[in-house]
Amino acid sequence: MAADLNIDITQVTGTGPEGAITEKDVTGFAEKAKTAQPKISPTAGVIAAGLGIDPGQIDKDGRIMKADVLAFKQNADFLKFADPQEYTKPMSAMRKIIASRMSISQETSATVNYNQRVDTTAMKQLREELKSTAKITYTDILVKILSRVLLEFPLLNSSIVGTDIVTRNYVNIGVAVALPDGLIVPVVKFANKKDLGAISSEIKSLAEKARNNELETDEITGGTFTITNIGMLGMESFTPIINQPEVAILGINTIMDTPMVVAGQVVIKPMMNLSLTADHRVVDGSVAAQFVARLKELIEKPGLLLL
Numbered sequence: 001m002a003a004d005l006n007i008d009i010t011q012v013t014g015t016g017p018e019g020a021i022t023e024k025d026v027t028g029f030a031e032k033a034k035t036a037q038p039k040i041s042p043t044a045g046v047i048a049a050g051l052g053i054d055p056g057q058i059d060k061d062g063r064i065m066k067a068d069v070l071a072f073k074q075n076a077d078f079l080k081f082a083d084p085q086e087y088t089k090p091m092s093a094m095r096k097i098i099a100s101r102m103s104i105s106q107e108t109s110a111t112v113n114y115n116q117r118v119d120t121t122a123m124k125q126l127r128e129e130l131k132s133t134a135k136i137t138y139t140d141i142l143v144k145i146l147s148r149v150l151l152e153f154p155l156l157n158s159s160i161v162g163t164d165i166v167t168r169n170y171v172n173i174g175v176a177v178a179l180p181d182g183l184i185v186p187v188v189k190f191a192n193k194k195d196l197g198a199i200s201s202e203i204k205s206l207a208e209k210a211r212n213n214e215l216e217t218d219e220i221t222g223g224t225f226t227i228t229n230i231g232m233l234g235m236e237s238f239t240p241i242i243n244q245p246e247v248a249i250l251g252i253n254t255i256m257d258t259p260m261v262v263a264g265q266v267v268i269k270p271m272m273n274l275s276l277t278a279d280h281r282v283v284d285g286s287v288a289a290q291f292v293a294r295l296k297e298l299i300e301k302p303g304l305l306l307l
Contacts, residue, residue, distance in 0.1 A: 040064040094182040105244045109279040113239050116274045116292045118299045120255050124270055126302050130196075139175065139229050140200040142252060145298045147171045147191035147199075148305060150225055153291045155283050157224045159245040165282055174223035174243060175203055177210040184210050185243055187223040231255060237273050247282045250295075251275035 016022045040048065040055045044066045048055050051073055058064050058072050091099065123141055130136045150157040154167040171192040174185040186206035191199060209215045226243040229252035240251040251274070258271040274295060278288045298304055 038064055041066065044069045092181050094179070094184075098182050101244065102241050105242050108244060109242050109247070110281050111242065111277050112280045112283075112285065112288065114274075114276040114278065114285075114288050114292050115237055116276075116296055117271050118274060118296045119260075120270045120272050120299065122302055123299050124255075134197055134200060136196065136200050137203075138231070138255075139227065139252065140196060140203055141302065142227060142229075142250075142299070143173050143175065143188060143191055143199050143203065144196045145295060145302070145305065146173055146225065146227060146250065147194075149291065149294050149298065151192055152294060153287065155287055156248045156278065156291050158247055158282060159224070160247070160279075160282060161245075168224055170224075172222050172224045174226035174246075175206065176226060176228035177207050179210065184215065184220060185223065185226055186210055186215055186219050187221065189222065225249070227252065231272065238275055240275060240277050242277055242279060247279040248288075249277050251277070 015024070038055050038058065038060065039062070041063060044064050045055070047066055048058075048064075048069045051069070053069060053072060053076075055064055055069075058068055060068050120138075123138065127136050127138065127141065150171045150173075151169070155165070157171055158165050158167045160166070170190050172187050172189050173191045174187045176183055176185050186209070188194070188199060188202050188206070194202070206215070206219060209219070223243060223246060225246055226240075226249045228240050228249065230238065231252050231254040234254050236253050236256065238251050238253070240249045242249050253273040253275060255270045255272045257268050259266050260269040260271070261267075262269075274292060276288060276292055283291075
């Protein structure tokens, strides 16, 4: 019995005839050992109490020291993750397409990223003024601005076919829509021919069809430039991946109240970062910089769209 209970029989005091050790002596010793407080140094005791460790859990012959407590804690932390689990599920059809296209895009384009901070005061005022007549979003306004600027900078609205660069006199802007299983990019065709109200209505309609899985093939093809807005998720900057065979994509970030110096005074302005990714095979840095500067100008002075 002593061996089964892992007891050193020489430590048990017998109460039987002539000091013989009885079964009761062994079980009593075992119970006493369970409740006995182990010997522990003062420092180790303080550390154990602070860590919520019962010294009785530490298997140590002799006095428990600081190193014993810390070793026990480290082992306990490890055991929490000693049985890691991995779960495997097949990619959905949509995720397979996204994975393939993103990989191809990264392998195809020589991408360069450009970031520009813009003051959205005027754009916010415009949106507020239009609230009574239409529910205009920042994405709607930015698509309208892009439809103008892309015609001024046709290389950003182009694509490569073989060894040729194809430019266009029209603008088809893809607007990325997040879905539970991935991302889809419906296209606003001939955005340069449409007013802000028409663009807004079409974006809402396409987004609703995307969420209901009702988009036609024609509504997700033919894009010449893409915009992706994750500002509502609080992102300050990111690097969007070009939607092939396009040569550029614009990422829209969150609007943040930011201290700015204006005429020597510190004022709070609603600032937003534009994140442009462009294919350097077609778009040189100077062209991309001018393109972003023009976007900034029209975002900060949207009234110029009337000219």
